[in-house]
Amino acid sequence: MAQVDEFDREAAAADCRFIIQSENEKGAVELTKNHTHDVHGKDYTDEELRSEHLKTV
Numbered sequence: 348m349a350q351v352d353e354f355d356r357e358a359a360a361a362d363c364r365f366i367i368q369s370e371n372e373k374g375a376v377e378l379t380k381n382h383t384h385d386v387h388g389k390d391y392t393d394e395e396l397r398s399e400h401l402k403t404v
Contacts, residue, residue, distance in 0.1 A: 354379040
């Protein structure tokens with residue numbers, strides 16, 4: 348079974364239900380960066396997202 352990378356904004360922000368699971372980490376990072384910028388007005392680097400919000404399930 349392939350590893351799945353998960354970004355869970357719900358765990359970081361109680362008012363956000365954004366969760367993405369993907370077998371493509373790069374795509375998941377890009378979608379999460381777009382979401383946090385467009386919805387929350389915050390910009391993160393790829394590394395910040397990986398170290399603070401990514402978990403492999």
